[in-house]
Amino acid sequence: MASKEDIAKILVPRSQRIDESLKELLPSTDSASSPEIKRYYEGVWDYNLRGGKRLRPALCMLSCSMFGGNEEDAVPTARSLELLQNFLLVHDDIEDESELRRGKPALHLLHGIGSAINIGDALHIYLWKSLLENKKLIGATKAFAVFREFVNQSLTTAEGQAIEIAWIRDGKFDVTEDEYFELVSKKTANYTITTPLRLGAIVAGAPKRDADAFNQLGERLGKAFQIQDDVLNITASGEGYGKEAVGDLYEGKRTLMLVHLLKKLKGEERDEVIRLLAQPRNEKTPEQMQRVAELLKEKGSIDYAKKKAADLAVKAREGFDKKFSSVEENESKKALRELFDFLVNREY
Amino acid sequence: MASKEDIAKILVPRSQRIDESLKELLPSTDSASSPEIKRYYEGVWDYNLRGGKRLRPALCMLSCSMFGGNEEDAVPTARSLELLQNFLLVHDDIEDESELRRGKPALHLLHGIGSAINIGDALHIYLWKSLLENKKLIGATKAFAVFREFVNQSLTTAEGQAIEIAWIRDGKFDVTEDEYFELVSKKTANYTITTPLRLGAIVAGAPKRDADAFNQLGERLGKAFQIQDDVLNITASGEGYGKEAVGDLYEGKRTLMLVHLLKKLKGEERDEVIRLLAQPRNEKTPEQMQRVAELLKEKGSIDYAKKKAADLAVKAREGFDKKFSSVEENESKKALRELFDFLVNREY
Known part of the structure; x- marks a missing residue:
């Protein structure tokens, strides 16, 4: 098991490279022509500057180098993954009525909903702008393949988002485990794991079957990642954890733990839980949540979810070793394995 | 001056072509895998089905054929212009708290704000998906040039939107005519006139100087178009006009008429008008608006705006004749002239 320092050695330099490249792409606040534009x-900069682990860019860059590609060639693509993430977070925070993001007020609480929608749109456009550099860097054919990958993946994420919003809007609580996993597959697994890994392979010029080999792995690992994310929201608290403690309960989010519970x-006990969670957010009290x-703890729902995540992670890891056995061992392959473990075992 | 029938002859077949091509791109509601996705x-379909004149696609297709290009080659690009417009309308309606769009309730009133943001995002993604077809249709080089054009133009629109939202949020009413025109240049002229015309030239493979020659024309005509749009909002009413009468006053929109007034x-009279317009939307009464x-009528603000729009249109038209004097007269060039007139003189 890699230590926190080992993980930092993998993530930090790549995160810094993305920071640099964001400075080349996004407009500096000093260049603004008016106070409104400033x-x-x-x-536009805000969520990009709130840190975050920049997992998706790292997965993309490491996948590229695992296949013998140059990580520098993956930088605009990896940067687009980060912009995608931040665009989605800005809009999700409005859609989910979230209040905290990485330890600070959500963007719409700082700028108003109208401005925040527009800023999210801008981040969305910058993600496409970033991809324009690929033509010169990796050639038109690969550049188009990357472009296509982002299109397909974004549409999948939007469908996942549509399902989740509808469940909350319609007060649907009788969600089955299959429905939950379909949601996670669309909303999270795809853009968090599968697409970054596929993109790295595409940039490196690996054969199509290598990119496709990430699909099942990304699916499993993405689900494990989301479950762990949900577990942390219930069990973590205080410093180091930038989101609202039990914020998912305030948002009425359907999680594997809730499905289990x-x-x-x-x-009556079931009706009571549904009644509590179905209330409008501002009527929920800390005691109720x-x-x-x-109850999630008492009834074993947290343990159940942790076990499920661990099983999925083991399968993902085995699949990785098997599917890429022909790719020679290298630093990047090792680092990817460590990241895969971290994604599921992280405490932050 | 072209008759309503002449204009219909230009717009209707091109609008139908875009309708067809939207069916090839967007998912049919029958294909949905669940009620939520349906x-x-x-x-996603809604605003696309509410009609609208599809002016931007027509400008793009006609510009393409004016330069000897095949209008079919411009279809995916023109379709993206329509998707851009509908994506922007969905988000704008939330940002401006609009209630009516083309005679029906705004999308967020039908689906809720969260879903409407997500649907707008989907339309935004479909605009990029549409452009993927260009690689095969017009080749990678032109396809990238089109892609780049959309990126630059969308960022300009987002800046314009940022300015307008900030003015309303901050209660800024001391807007000068220059500031107003800068806003319109960014928010409207660019994506309504300049970009569609430039894109047609790019698809046709016209020299760069031809695409660039549309910049000043688009600027002038776009401003005239916006002024006319604002005038109609105050003077038009009832059937045929799909928006809320005097809706701009409810939204507190800064228009050339208001700047003039x-x-x-x-x-005291000035303070009174500002006080009325600065109120939250739901506190405004029909009598106040x-x-x-x-007052806009009495003080000559409407006439002033109409005159300004007419002057800009004349200049735009003269510029067009001069700049493209070397392009031989053809049906498309004639149709563009008629559309330019229509844009400023339309009553709907």
Whole structure:
């Protein structure tokens, strides 16, 4: 098991490279022609400057180098993954009525909903702008393949988002495990794991079957990642964890733990949990949410989810070793394995 | 002056071609895998099915054929212009708190704000998906030039939007005519006139100087178009006009008429108008808004704006004849001239 320092050695230099490349792409706030534009540029920069692990760029760059590609060739593509993430977070925070993002108020609480929608749109456009550099860097054919990958993946994410918003809007709580996993596949696994790894392979010029070999792995690991994300939201708290503790309960988010809990509970107790979670956000009290969090613990829902995540991660890891056995061992392959473990075992 | 029928002859067949091509791109609601996805697909289709004149696609296709290009080659690009427009409308309607769009409730009133943001994002992604077809149709070099054009233009529109939202949020009413025109240049002229015309030239393979020759024309005509749009919002009403009558006053939109009025008014009367317009939307009464509309008429602000639009249109038209004198007369060139006139003189 890689130490926190080992993981930092993998993530930090790549994160810094993305920081640099963002400076080349996004407008500096000093260049603004008016106070209104300055404020807007600050909004465009904001989530990009709040840190985050920059996991997706790292996965993309490492996949590229694992196949013998030059990581520098993957920089605009990796940067687009980061912009995609930040665009989605800005809009998701409005859609989910989130209040905190990486330890600070969500963007729409700082700029208003209208401005935040527009800033999210700008980040979305910059993600495509970033890809324009690929033509010169890796040639038109690969550049188009990367472009196509982003299109398909973004549409999948939007469908996942549509499902999740509809469940919350319609008060749908009778979600099955299959439905939950379909949601996670569309909304998270695809853009968090599968696409970054596929993109690295495409940039490196690896055969199509190598890019495709990431599909099942990304699916499994992405699900494990999301489950762990949901578990952390219930169990983590305080410093180091930048989101609202039990924020998912305030948002009424359907998680594997909740699916499990609602299956375990019967009659009045079940109705009570649904009633508590179905309330409008501003009517929920900390005591009520704490009560649900305790039920998740008592009824074994947290342990169930952790076990499921661990199983998925083991399968993903085995699949990786098997599918890429013909790719010779190298630093990048080793680093990817360490990241895969980290994604599921992280505490932050 | 072209008749309504002449204009229909130009717009209708091209609009139908875009309708067809949208069916090839967007998912049919029958193909949805769940009720949630079906509702989402309906949302993606909604504004695309509400009609609209499809001016931007027509400008793009006609510009292409004016330079001897095949209009079919411009279809995916023209379709992207329509998707861009509908993506922007969905998000703008949320940002401006609009209630009516083309005679029906705005999308966020039908789907909720969260879903509407997501549907707008989907339309945004489909605009890029549409452009993927260009590689095969017009070759990688032109396809990238089109891609780049959309990127630059969308960023300009987002800056314009940022300025407008900030003015309303910050209650800024001391807008000068120059500031107003800078806003219109960024927010409207670019994506409504300049970019569609430039794109047609690019698809046709016209020299760069031809595409660039549209910049000044688009600027002038785009401003005239926006002024006319604002005038119609105050003077038009009832059937045939799909937006809310005096909706711009409810939204507190800064228009050339308002800039003129606030310059004309002094002291208490000026303060009164600002006070009325600065109120939150739901506190504004029809009587108050009617009062402002009447002041716009009384103080000559509507006539002033109409005159300005007419002057800009004449200059644009003269510039067109001069700059493209070397392009031989053809049906498309004639149709473009007729559309330019229509853009400024339309009553709907």
